[in-house]
Amino acid sequence: MIPYGRQTISEADIQAVVEVLRSDFLTQGPAVPAFESAVANYCGAQYACAVNSATSALHIACLALGVGKGDSVWTSPITFVASANCVLYCGADVDFVDIDPRTYNISVECLAAKLAQAEKTGNLPKVVIPVHLSGQSCDMEAIHRLSQQYGFNIIEDASHAIGAQYRGQSVGNCRYSDITVFSFHPVKIITTGEGGMALTNDAGLARRMQLLRSHGITRETSEMTHDADGSWYYQQIALGFNYRLTDFQAALGLSQMQRLDEFVATRHALAKRYDDLLSHLPVAIPWQHSDSYSALHLYVIRLRLNAINKTHSELFELLRAEGVGVNLHYIPVYWQPYYQEMGFKIGYCPEAERYYGEAISLPIYPGLTETQQNQVVLALRKAVTV
Numbered sequence: 001m002i003p004y005g006r007q008t009i010s011e012a013d014i015q016a017v018v019e020v021l022r023s024d025f026l027t028q029g030p031a032v033p034a035f036e037s038a039v040a041n042y043c044g045a046q047y048a049c050a051v052n053s054a055t056s057a058l059h060i061a062c063l064a065l066g067v068g069k070g071d072s073v074w075t076s077p078i079t080f081v082a083s084a085n086c087v088l089y090c091g092a093d094v095d096f097v098d099i100d101p102r103t104y105n106i107s108v109e110c111l112a113a114k115l116a117q118a119e120k121t122g123n124l125p126k127v128v129i130p131v132h133l134s135g136q137s138c139d140m141e142a143i144h145r146l147s148q149q150y151g152f153n154i155i156e157d158a159s160h161a162i163g164a165q166y167r168g169q170s171v172g173n174c175r176y177s178d179i180t181v182f183s184f185h186p187v188k189i190i191t192t193g194e195g196g197m198a199l200t201n202d203a204g205l206a207r208r209m210q211l212l213r214s215h216g217i218t219r220e221t222s223e224m225t226h227d228a229d230g231s232w233y234y235q236q237i238a239l240g241f242n243y244r245l246t247d248f249q250a251a252l253g254l255s256q257m258q259r260l261d262e263f264v265a266t267r268h269a270l271a272k273r274y275d276d277l278l279s280h281l282p283v284a285i286p287w288q289h290s291d292s293y294s295a296l297h298l299y300v301i302r303l304r305l306n307a308i309n310k311t312h313s314e315l316f317e318l319l320r321a322e323g324v325g326v327n328l329h330y331i332p333v334y335w336q337p338y339y340q341e342m343g344f345k346i347g348y349c350p351e352a353e354r355y356y357g358e359a360i361s362l363p364i365y366p367g368l369t370e371t372q373q374n375q376v377v378l379a380l381r382k383a384v385t386v
Contacts, residue, residue, distance in 0.1 A: 007265065034223055077099070101351050105132065106130045115146060135161045137290065159299070277374075278377065296364060297364075
């Protein structure tokens with residue numbers, strides 16, 4: 001089976017991990033800050049906080065911005081559930097904004113209309129979480145303008161988008177947001193096995209997230225309520241979590257960072273080849289905004305079902321039967337039973353639901369060969385024409 005995504009591990013990556021395993025520090029050592037510095041420098045952000053998953057990064061980002069009971073946070077319905085769950089962890093309410101029909105990211109027009117209505121009823125969000133689906137940046141300048149008008153904070157869920165650019169600058173520089181979050185799951189652009197990172201240009205937010213990732217404990221005397229009892233002393237000054245990233249995971253990430261641009265360039269070459277090979281099939285290929293250079297974590301096509309004599313599900317299963325591990329990113333979050341119990345109904349975000357009824361993610365990752373890509377296209381051509 002050709003998977004939709006797969007990690008690319010080199011001998012240099014393996015050696016970097018082995019060196020840490022042979023060192024004195026498997027966790028809370030020098031590899032984590034080195035990895036944080038590498039990502040922050042690459043993106044042009046001032047601070048980075050590595051954690052054990054992007055979900056954890058989203059959680060502490062919300063907490064650092066003071067999200068809590070009585071607050072509302074808005075995000076896209078076309079995302080993994082973590083983008084919304086992080087809000088519920090904080091005791092706040094989550095809501096969804098429909099997507100743009102071309103980028104599949106949060107629609108600025110829908111967001112503006114929803115904000116105008118919310119202002120009238122006194123229900124403006126505390127935070128908006130735009131999701132850079134497939135690695136293509138949302139229209140962050142426009143969202144930032146709305147944040148200044150309506151007074152909300154912004155967390156960029158860039159789990160798909162390390163190595164991407166928006167208007168010629170690296171996603172993650174936080175020019176248009178308070179915090180940006182990356183994921184390092186094995187199917188993402190670079191990997192630490194499991195892992196994530198939150199970037200910010202705000203020293204206070206950075207320190208708050210650093211505390212929250214490690215039990216809320218400090219050894220900094222300036223943060224303590226009284227003088228330390230001795231060199232062993234620490235204080236818990238917040239209710240934190242064990243969200244730390246290990247040093248051997250960080251070593252893998254640091255090694256992978258050296259090939260980040262290469263990985264993204266390879267994905268672009270594969271996407272261009274898909275674009276050409278699929279041009280005569282009844283499918284819509286991914287649309288790329290001129291302001292964005294996508295990391296291309298996903299290559300999502302939409303089936304023109306009115307020109308195909310099969311259902312969405314039938315095509316999906318035919319491709320799987322041919323050894324092509326297609327996937328679907330994503331089911332609208334509010335369709336999940338847990339969210340349905342909150343009162344969300346089918347029809348809430350019509351464009352997201354249309355997308356869900358037609359989308360299929362084709363395999364794309366740096367190790368995908370031309371032979372395998374030809375197999376994917378052949379299987380798709382067979383499925384849509386037979």
